Amino acid sequence: MPYISFKKKYSYGIFTYYHVEYINNFVSNFNYKVTKSIMKIEKKRYQKYTYLLKGFVILVVITLISHLFRDSLDIINIGLIHIIPVVIVAIHGNMKATIFITFLSVIFFNFLYIPPLYSFSVHNELYLWSFIIFAIVGWIITVQAKNLHMQTKQNELRESLLHIISHDLRTPLSTIHGTINLVLSNENMNANDRRSLLEDINYASLRMERLITNLLDSARLHSHDIDLKYEWCDFEDILGVVLKDFSQTQHDELLDIKIDDLGLYWGDNTLLTQLITNLLDNALKYSNDGSKIKLQIIYFNNFIKIEIFNKSEHIDKTKLKNIFDKFYRLEDTNDISGSGIGLAICKSIVKLHNGDIKAIAKNDGISIEVELPITKRLNLI
């Protein structure tokens, strides 16, 4: 017997060790990421002013040099080097900044070098063309730079997506892996322990499945040529399907459901099911322990309102705006699994039905309200 208990303890030890190590890794990783991203933001803010300043300084320097060597430099060359500050600012992809520096550059050039000197008037029309060319060069470079920025941004998003996916998939996977090892190495484990460990595995695998479904849906919803499969939907039926996936007894006590005796709604049944699943999943994940979740589906004249409320710690209003952005998560909830992909999908589904979704802070909690317009009414013969 002592041997068994030793072995058991040892195995549990490994189990926790894996987890502690994993959590530690994750926390330090996360802290590092946060500091890095804050530094990045600060740096970006700082940069926003420096490149304009840089452009301006270069412009002044160029003007001075041109002034000194005016006789040896022809007016064409002076004009050409006055494009340099425009190029330098334009590569940052900010159209306003480009216009500003182009304007300055043209003024300097015009005032100091284009006859009549030291005046803003222009005698030869040809010089007006030079100014337009300044603007065109600036515009082209800015547009190109903007495209490039967008690509980098998308790459960053893709990277963070990969990071989130691998983390969120790995968390339940590590539970499964660790627990299975524990069960395998412990042949004499009592039935209750074994059962509870197996339930952990089951729960972890369900979480993985839901995440994968969400990822696939997200990819589907974001490929732009999606066709909705419209049919007559019964929200009561949809709710029944959704609740089947949340069938643990503790959930029933938490849910306070009110649903109007509605007719059928013309929409995409699968997507609407996904919408309610994600809303409910989200509310359950972020609500205070043991507090009730209210779900209401109300019929109005021209639209259906779905309202789901969960109690939660106070939430910043500015953060609520971002709550539907892809992979956005309220920062202080990182211990809760889920990638924030759920609400992003909700938004896509609601938008596809031409509806509206918003998050409102009220009564010590978050209320997510969805309005779906009624586009077709049913006439049963």
Place this chain on the structure above:
Amino acid sequence: MNELIQIIEDDISVKKLLEIALKEYKFRSISCENKKSAMMLFLTHNPSLLIVDLGLPDGDGKEFIKQIREISKIPIIVVSARHDEKEIIDALDIGADDYITKPFSINELLARLRVALRRNTHDEKILDKIICTDIELNIASRDIFFKAEKLKLTPIEYELLKYFLLNTNKTLTHKQILKEVWGIGYQNEMQYLRTYVNTLRKKIEENSTRPTYIKTESGIGYRFSCHKD
């Protein structure tokens, strides 16, 4: 119980899981990985039930089901990936008895397997009375009782409930129900089915968002659940 179950599944780990589970629950099993050998095995071993994966290396599992249905009424349970709703509906419409999606729980599969086997043995009997927990249907008098009280049903509600009671614990596609209850030509009139299921639930379910009888198989159809054991 010692029925012989034939497994047609090309994924080795799923096949192994099925074999072990069936053995554990005292079924005998034979298995194969493709359509060709499946037909051979079926003809030589005469199994009592088929478990068919829809995605087989040498062709569609549906083709195989079609071939089998031409020669036999043997119960068929289809195994498929979750997103293949259309595949599942097609398989059910051409004669599969039930389906289960991957990843599946073994308990669920065994439950469906037992129901399919039981239904097959009862198939030939003509019943005059069907009882399902609190619901009792008297076919001759066209009366349905719920908790010993006669239910007031419209003719269509009666036909729908009767069809459900005649096919308990079986997945019925929307199309099948519409065709059987409303008639040919109504296969795509989903709004009728949804409306009548909703009103029927109000009459026989205690909580219509947690139905115990009429269960929705999302995107596929309905299953009338009846647990005698």
